[in-house]
Amino acid sequence: MKLYKIAFRNISRNKRRSILSGTAIAIAAMIITILISLYAGIGKDMKKNIYTVLTGHIRIRHNEYDVNEALNPLHLGIDNYKDVLERLENTDNVEAVNPRISFGTAFYGSPRLFLQDVKDWDRFITLLTSGNNPVFSFLKEKYLYVRERLARKGTQIPDIESIASNMDRMELGDVLYGINEVLERYVLYDPDRFAGISLSEETLAYTERDVPFEERILFNRLALQDAFPGLIIDNPRSGKLILGMGMGMDFQKDAGFMNLETKLESGGIPQSDREAREIILSSGLAKKLNASVGDRITISTKTKYMGMNGITVKVTGIVDLPVAMYNTRFFFLPLDTAQNLLKMDDSVIEILILLKDINKMNTTVSSIKNTLSSVGITNLDVRAWDTIGVYPAYILMLDIVGYYVALFFFLLGSTVIITTTIMVVYERMREIGTVAAMGMKGSQIVRLFFLESFFIGAIASIIGVLIGSGIVIPLGILGWDWSEGLESADFAMSSLLKPAWSLRNTIIIFVYSTAIASIASFFPARRAAKIQPVEALRAV
Numbered sequence: 171m172k173l174y175k176i177a178f179r180n181i182s183r184n185k186r187r188s189i190l191s192g193t194a195i196a197i198a199a200m201i202i203t204i205l206i207s208l209y210a211g212i213g214k215d216m217k218k219n220i221y222t223v224l225t226g227h228i229r230i231r232h233n234e235y236d237v238n239e240a241l242n243p244l245h246l247g248i249d250n251y252k253d254v255l256e257r258l259e260n261t262d263n264v265e266a267v268n269p270r271i272s273f274g275t276a277f278y279g280s281p282r283l284f285l286q287d288v289k290d291w292d293r294f295i296t297l298l299t300s301g302n303n304p305v306f307s308f309l310k311e312k313y314l315y316v317r318e319r320l321a322r323k324g325t326q327i328p329d330i331e332s333i334a335s336n337m338d339r340m341e342l343g344d345v346l347y348g349i350n351e352v353l354e355r356y357v358l359y360d361p362d363r364f365a366g367i368s369l370s371e372e373t374l375a376y377t378e379r380d381v382p383f384e385e386r387i388l389f390n391r392l393a394l395q396d397a398f399p400g401l402i403i404d405n406p407r408s409g410k411l412i413l414g415m416g417m418g419m420d421f422q423k424d425a426g427f428m429n430l431e432t433k434l435e436s437g438g439i440p441q442s443d444r445e446a447r448e449i450i451l452s453s454g455l456a457k458k459l460n461a462s463v464g465d466r467i468t469i470s471t472k473t474k475y476m477g478m479n480g481i482t483v484k485v486t487g488i489v490d491l492p493v494a495m496y497n498t499r500f501f502f503l504p505l506d507t508a509q510n511l512l513k514m515d516d517s518v519i520e521i522l523i524l525l526k527d528i529n530k531m532n533t534t535v536s537s538i539k540n541t542l543s544s545v546g547i548t549n550l551d552v553r554a555w556d557t558i559g560v561y562p563a564y565i566l567m568l569d570i571v572g573y574y575v576a577l578f579f580f581l582l583g584s585t586v587i588i589t590t591t592i593m594v595v596y597e598r599m600r601e602i603g604t605v606a607a608m609g610m611k612g613s614q615i616v617r618l619f620f621l622e623s624f625f626i627g628a629i630a631s632i633i634g635v636l637i638g639s640g641i642v643i644p645l646g647i648l649g650w651d652w653s654e655g656l657e658s659a660d661f662a663m664s665s666l667l668k669p670a671w672s673l674r675n676t677i678i679i680f681v682y683s684t685a686i687a688s689i690a691s692f693f694p695a696r697r698a699a700k701i702q703p704v705e706a707l708r709a710v
Contacts, residue, residue, distance in 0.1 A: 176618060188626055191623075191626050191630075191687075192626050192627075192629060192630035192633070193630070194630075195626070195627055195630035195631060195634065195683055195687050196630040196631070196633045196634035196637070197634065198634065198683060199630070199631045199633075199634025199635050199638065199679055199680065199683040200634040200635070200637045200638040200641075201638070202638070202679050202683075203634065203635050203638025203639060203642065203675075203676060203679050204638050204641055204642055204669070205575060206672075206675050206679070207638075207642040207646070207669040207670055207671050207672070207675070208642075208667075208669045209571075209575065210669070210670040210672060210675070211646065211667060211668050211669040211670040212667065213565055213670075214670045215667065215668065216561065216564065216565055217565060219492070219493055220555055220561050220562075220565075221524065221555060222426075222427045222428050222429075223427075223428060223493070223496065224558075224559075224561070225522065225553075225555040225558050225559075225561075226268070226427070226522030226523045226524055226555065227523055227524055227525040227528055227531055227554070227555055228522075228523040228525070228531065228534065228535055228538065228552060228553065228554055228555065229520055229521070229522055229523070229552075229553055229555065229558060230248065230254070230258075230520060230521040230522075230523070230538070230550050230551065230552050230553075231246075231248070231519065231520045231550065231551050231553075232246040232247060232248060232549060232550060232551065233549055233550060233551040234246050234549075235247075235519065235520075235551070236551070242273060242274060242472065244271075244273065244472075244473065244474040244512055244514060244519070245474050245475075247271075247474075247514060247517035247518055247519050248269075248517055248518050248519070248520070248521060248550065249516065249517045250516055250517075251269050251516065251517060251518045251521065252516070254521060254542070254547065254550075255267055255269060255521065257541055257542070257545070258521065258523060258538065258541075261534070261537055261538055261541060262534070262537065263525050263526050263527055263530050263533075263534045263537075264523055264524075264525065264526070264534070265426065265524045265525055265526045266423065266425065266426040266427065266523070266524040267423060267521055267522065267523050267524075268419060268420060268423045268424060268427050268521070268522045269419070269420055269423070269505060269518040269520070269521050270417060270418065270419045270505075270518060270519060270520050270521070270522060271416075271417070271418035271419075271505065271508045271509065271512065271514065271518050271519045271520075272415065272416070272417050272418075272519055272520075273415075273416050273418075273471055273472075273508070273512060273519075274413065274414075274415060274416070274471065275413070275414050275415070275416050275469050275470065275471040275501075276412070276413055276414075276469075276470045276471070277412040277413075277414055277459055277467055277468070277469060277470075285339065285342060285343065285346060287402055287403045288401065288402065288403075289400070289401050289402070289403065290401055291313075291317075291327045292317075292327075293401060294401050294402075295310055295313050297401075298310075298349065306349075308348075309345055309348045309349060312344070312345050312348075313342075313345045316338075316341045316342050316345060319341075320338060323338075325338070327342065412455075412458055412459060413499070414455055414469075414499050414500070414501055415499045415500050415501070416469070416471070416500075416501055416502075416503065416508065417500060417501070417502050417503075417508075418502075418503055418504065418505045418507065418508020418509065418512075418518075419502060419504075419505055419508075420442075420504075420505050421439050421440070421442065421502075421504065422442075426524050427522065427524065428491075430450060430487075430489050430502060433489040433490055433491060433492075434450075434487050434488070434489055435453055435487075435488045435489060435490050436462075436463050436487065436488050437450070437463035437485070437486050437487030437488055438486055438487050439486070439487060440486045440487070440502075440503060440504050440507070441486075441504065442504040442505070442506060446484075446504075446507075447481055447482065447483045447484060447507060448483060448484050448485075448486040448503070448504070448507070449467075449469075449483045449484070449485060449486065449501050449502065449503040449507075450485075450486065450487040450488065450489055450501060450502045450503070451485055451487075451488050451489075451501045452488070452489055452490075452491050452496060452497045452498070452499070452500045452501060453488050453489065453490045453491070453497055454491075454494075454497040454498035454499070455497075455498060455499055455500065455501055456485070456488045458498070461485055462485065462488070463485055463486065463487060463488060464484070464485065465484070465485045466482050466483065466484050466485070467482065467483055467485060468480055468481070468482045468483075469481055469482075469483060469511070471511065471512065473511075473512050473513040473514075474512055474513045474514050474517075475513055477513075479511055479512070479513065480511075481507075481510075481511050483503065483507075489502075492666055505518065523538075531554050531555075532554060535552055535553070535554050538552050539552050616692065616696050619691045619692075620688055620691055620692055622691070623687050623688050623690065623691035624684065624687070624688040626687060627683060627684040627685075627686070627687025627688055628684045630683070630687070631679070631680045631683035631684045631687070632680065634679075634683065635676050635679055635680050635683075638676075638679075639671060639676060642669045642671045643671050645668065645669050646668045646669050646670060646671055647668070649666035649667060649668045650666070650667045650668070650669070
């Protein structure tokens, strides 16, 4: 009778023992499959986030920017960036480019009124000018003139959205600008001189000199909401300083990078128009600001010339970013709006590049350097993503840790497999004595036990990797939500983690588990085969 038939018969004859041995092997194979897929998914995810958000495959900056990055040196930008873009887009292997400006900001609620904030202009002006303040009397006359002129055109001021002409909006805006200025002078700094508004103690508290500026800046709106309930659109915003990270970008060139349009929770993409002053908030930052689409927010930041500047912008969209650390602080605005805010004229901080073939990255870097130097541009630093910052080191460390963790579980699984196999062999000493007494040679006994372990290991390994794959593949599609655990973590890792299943890794795990189970039976079976049949038959 052939040995493989005897091996199959022995496996089926003692099902309990075979199931025990196979279960240990299957569990080890399953755990290793899950862990390796998990680490592969983390590495793949971090690389993708670095490409699309932070560096692209290749990043171009001023060659002194990185050394001074902690100072936010906006003066070290890429001047006349459109000329550089044109040359990059004509470079071989370049798939997409995106100019960007990153900058830190502070958010406040808007302290000033805007045209759309007043629900009933006639009543508002009447109540506001009921006192004897001569400045307000002048503003009232100017308002009546604008209202009368617009009425001749058929436009009613209460319906602000119907005012199509920029000139008409500017005239009415002049009135509003004057009102804001008067309020700041007479109310914010000397409220006793303006008797036309009755303020609550809570609102008056904002005029105290020891109140931080970021809280006093909200006073105008709070005062008007106190004085004219129902006339001013509420714009609730915390008086506390909230920090954010702004990114000015060309939304039309965003395809292939962050793809913000596909991540919108609500609203839409801002207009590329400096006058529009529109932004997108990440959902976590929107929650901090208690802001939604249509709200106005005031941004304060340092300019290229180290002075302070601020603008009030309208929220046009809210995006849900996959990386928790980005989702709690990032906002996005059109590149020209950012340039206007930061006084950066026709310059950007960086240009990110995506490649058609990442395997040609070093060649493309050299090609870009040659292209720029040929036209006299020598002050720009062109770098591949894996030479930038600490994240490549994180990914390398993650790969190394992943290998060690996988090795640990390989060894742990091997220990379980070896221990189980040795136990099974020694339990069968009486059986070994019996077959030896019937004339089976020692080498045949060793091969018999090897075949049994091979068949058990192969079947159990298949079951283990199939179960592991059955867990990993759906998670790779649906994802595993780690948002709570990663909210405060400074890693470019998505909160929705997707393990990366690999057929190659699965085959390696199957072969390894089967081989370990087979080899583990060799040494105890060989030792047992050398024992005399009489001694083996006496074994319990």
